[in-house]
Amino acid sequence: xxxxxxxxxxxxxxxxxxxxxxxxxxxxxxxxxxxxxxxxxxxxxxxxxxxxxxxxxxxxxxxxxxx
Amino acid sequence: xxxxxxxxxxxxxxxxxxxxxxxxxxxxxxxxxxxxxxxxxxxxxxxxxxxxxxxxxxxxxxxxxxxxxxxxxxxxxxxxxxxxxxxxxxxxxxxxxxxxxxxxxxxxxxxxxxxxxxxxxxxxxxxxxxxxxxxxxxxxxxxxxxxxxxxxxxxxxxxxxxxxxxxxxxxxxxxxxxxxxxxxxxxxxxxxxxxxxxxxxxxxxxxxxxxxxxxxxxxxxxxxxxxxxxxxxxxxxxxxxxxxxxxxxxxxxxxxxxxxxxxxxxxxxxxxxxxxxxxxxxxxxxxxxxxxxxxxxxxxxxxxxxxxxxxxxxxxxxxxxxxxxxxxxxxxxxxxxxxxxxxxxxxxxxxxxxxxxxxxxxxxxxxxxxxxxxxxxxxxxxxxxxxxxxxxxxxxxxxxxxxxxxxxxxxxxxxxxxxxxxxxxxxxxxxxxxxxxxxxxxxxxxxxxxxxxxxxxxxxxxxxxxxxxxxxxxxxxxxxxxxxxxxxxxxxxxxxxxx
Ligand SMILES: Cc1cc2nc3c(=O)[nH]c(=O)nc-3n(C[C@H](O)[C@H](O)[C@H](O)COP(=O)(O)OP(=O)(O)OC[C@H]3O[C@@H](n4cnc5c(N)ncnc54)[C@H](O)[C@@H]3O)c2cc1C
Ligand code: SF4
Numbered sequence: 369x370x371x372x373x374x375x376x377x378x379x380x381x382x383x384x385x386x387x388x389x390x391x392x393x394x395x396x397x398x399x400x401x402x403x404x405x406x407x408x409x410x411x412x413x414x415x416x417x418x419x420x421x422x423x424x425x426x427x428x429x430x431x432x433x434x435x
Numbered sequence: 436x437x438x439x440x441x442x443x444x445x446x447x448x449x450x451x452x453x454x455x456x457x458x459x460x461x462x463x464x465x466x467x468x469x470x471x472x473x474x475x476x477x478x479x480x481x482x483x484x485x486x487x488x489x490x491x492x493x494x495x496x497x498x499x500x501x502x503x504x505x506x507x508x509x510x511x512x513x514x515x516x517x518x519x520x521x522x523x524x525x526x527x528x529x530x531x532x533x534x535x536x537x538x539x540x541x542x543x544x545x546x547x548x549x550x551x552x553x554x555x556x557x558x559x560x561x562x563x564x565x566x567x568x569x570x571x572x573x574x575x576x577x578x579x580x581x582x583x584x585x586x587x588x589x590x591x592x593x594x595x596x597x598x599x600x601x602x603x604x605x606x607x608x609x610x611x612x613x614x615x616x617x618x619x620x621x622x623x624x625x626x627x628x629x630x631x632x633x634x635x636x637x638x639x640x641x642x643x644x645x646x647x648x649x650x651x652x653x654x655x656x657x658x659x660x661x662x663x664x665x666x667x668x669x670x671x672x673x674x675x676x677x678x679x680x681x682x683x684x685x686x687x688x689x690x691x692x693x694x695x696x697x698x699x700x701x702x703x704x705x706x707x708x709x710x711x712x713x714x715x716x717x718x719x720x721x722x723x724x725x726x727x728x729x730x731x732x733x734x735x736x737x738x739x740x741x742x743x744x745x746x747x748x749x750x751x752x753x754x755x756x757x758x759x760x761x762x763x764x765x766x767x768x769x770x771x772x773x774x775x776x777x778x779x780x781x782x783x784x785x786x787x788x789x790x791x792x793x794x795x796x797x798x799x800x801x802x803x804x805x806x807x808x809x810x811x812x813x814x815x816x817x818x819x820x821x822x823x824x825x826x827x828x829x830x831x832x833x834x835x836x837x838x839x840x841x842x843x844x845x846x847x848x849x850x851x852x853x854x855x856x857x858x859x860x861x862x863x864x865x866x867x868x869x870x871x872x873x874x875x876x877x878x879x880x881x882x883x884x885x886x887x888x889x890x891x892x893x894x895x896x897x898x899x900x901x902x903x904x905x906x907x908x909x910x911x912x913x914x915x916x917x918x919x920x921x922x923x924x925x926x927x928x929x930x931x932x933x934x
Contacts, residue, residue: 369743369773369774369775369934370743370772370773370774370866371743371744371746371747371769371770371771371772371773371871371872372746372747372750372763372769373577373578373768373772373866374580374581374582375578375579375580375581376578376579376581377578378765378766379766380578380766380768381578381581381768382763382764382766382768382769384581385581385582385586389762389763390763391758391762391763391764391765392709392714392715392716392758392762392763393715394715394716394735394736394737395707395716395737395739395762395763396736396737396738396739397738397739397740397746397750398459398463398738398739398740399455399457399459399460399739399740399741399742399743399746400742400743400746400934401739401743401744401746401747403743403774404571404577404578404579404580404866405567405570405571405576405577405580405774405863405865405866406774406775406776406863406864406866407563407567407570407863408567408776408805408806408819408820408821408822408861408862408863409561409562409563409567409610409805409822409861410557410559410560410561410861411934412458412459412553412556412560412934413560413561413562413591413594413595413647414562414563414587414591415458415459415934416458416459416462416594416598417587417590417591417593417594418459418587418590419459419460419462419463419466419738419740420462420466420590420593420594421586421587421590422463422738423462423463423466423467423738424466426451426736426738427466427467427470427472430735430736435715435735435736
């Protein structure tokens with residue numbers, strides 16, 4: 369997991385809290401690459417929940433024409 | 436010419452592009468199609484239609500030509516060959532599809548077909564808690580997660596309702612409750628371990644692992660065409676009842692029904708196209724796996740769901756004058772801080788009791804001990820901890836002696852053996868900058884895409900954690916009165932990277 373981790377700060381992470389690339393907001397990464405840490409749990413449920421969350425955020429932003 | 440190009444661009448333009456049709460990509464497709472957006476899912480592998488393309492799902496054991504084993508000839512060209520089975524060989528990936536460079540030993544599991552690894556997974560679905568999201572900040576590694584449990588909780592609910600999760604309300608702070616259908620019961624040996632640990636420790640819980648199986652399907656599942664799990668445990672062949680969640684049984688057919696989905700198999704994504712003037716991505720370049728043509732597709736929003744390593748590789752390969760090190764990679768961090776789960780530790784034992792009891796039917800889940808180390812405070816000389824998968828059972832055997840009638844009688848009258856139990860660790864590894872993947876400077880695959888270089892290794896923290904797992908399992912099994920306890924460290928290469 370990881371490699372395109374989420375974080376608050378664009379200088380130490382690649383994705384924001386909605387899984388958007390800090391530097392290219394209309395690209396979203398919501399699979400295991402976004403994971404800042406790995407936990408011990410089997411992670412797929414978390415990937416799926418993050419995906420649904422990010423997709424709905426993208427559609428909200430779309431309505432506001434931010435994408 | 437110009438008009439032709441405009442037409443082509445128009446033809447290849449969608450609202451959203453999703454790269455990868457696996458567990459996460461399927462969800463992106465479903466959410467966008469539900470809201471009426473034209474969605475293109477690009478999948479590098481072949482099509483796998485639910486039921487139709489599960490060639491072995493309803494085969495009886497005697498219908499396999501080699502009783503499940505795969506001939507040496509058929510294993511040629513598959514480095515995963517030693518694990519190949521006749522039941523599942525249609526999911527195996529030939530080495531020449533995507534050669535990679537292991538600078539340090541690593542094991543990378545891929546599922547390249549529609550549905551991705553959602554057709555291969557063990558379907559365990561435990562939620563995260565804030566003890567996980569707060570880990571990096573509390574223990575001072577990586578960076579702080581920008582979200583907490585409350586941000587994701589409604590989305591766990593959303594996914595669980597649709598996918599269907601079997602389990603119990605365990606009421607544990609370290610493993611928040613899921614929205615569950617009835618769980619699979621633990622057997623008597625697993626229950627015995629549960630009672631022992633509860634009494635002896637008071638903070639180690641043996642529960643039934645939550646899993647994406649329908650035990651009490653609801654209207655939303657019937658609408659997906661899915662039915663109840665019969666506990667046959669042949670899930671890895673593909674399930675004709677759609678009783679476990681996969682993209683193929685659930686999200687993809689659901690998205691297709693909206694009429695908004697275009698699913699394009701044999702589409703190897705090469706890179707994402709960045710437009711410096713618009714300051715955003717405008718599409719992706721695909722190599723058609725059959726014709727080998729490079730074809731661009733366009734959309735306003737791009738979701739990258741090609742699975743961890745491939746998603747890193749696609750971004751690294753998306754170079755432009757604005758992003759010479761790969762898309763979004765101003766910091767040079769892309770591909771770094773790769774981490775995985777540590778499965779090195781195992782423990783086994785037998786139990787000389789419960790002779791009057793046996794199991795009936797299969798359990799497609801397993802028992803599970805959520806992390807108990809360093810949860811509420813730091814208490815060991817290593818960071819983080821491990822969960823434990825546990826499976827107990829009682830095997831049957833037949834005496835192989837005698838000839839003629841005696842042999843036949845022996846073979847027909849199988850006897851119950853001892854109870855056995857095994858446990859496997861699932862440890863958190865701490866991401867470090869050194870553990871990374873990158874693209875090779877010159878080596879390419881057959882599509883002309885740079886090969887991926889793996890440079891990942893265990894750390895001191897992982898070694899200490901395996902040691903602790905072995906000591907703790909020894910102690911827990913002793914307290915439970917188990918015999919012939921054996922613990923092991925497989926010292927396997929990192930990865931087994933299935934996520
Ligand atoms: C044996 C096994 C057991 C597992 N058990 C569990 C478990 O119990 N619980 C759990 O939570 N997880 C489990 N997993 C992991 C789980 O399967 C994955 O975490 C999950 O499938 C990841 O979803 P994904 O969408 O990120 O990737 P995948 O499901 O792997 O899908 C990625 C898709 O992208 C496609 N793709 C890749 N590169 C490209 C490209 N360049 N262009 C176009 N398409 C591309 C692939 O072909 C694939 O279809 C298990 C995995 C395995 C192998
Ligand atoms: S155990 Fe359940 S999900 Fe698995 S193959 Fe059998 S019916 Fe399908």
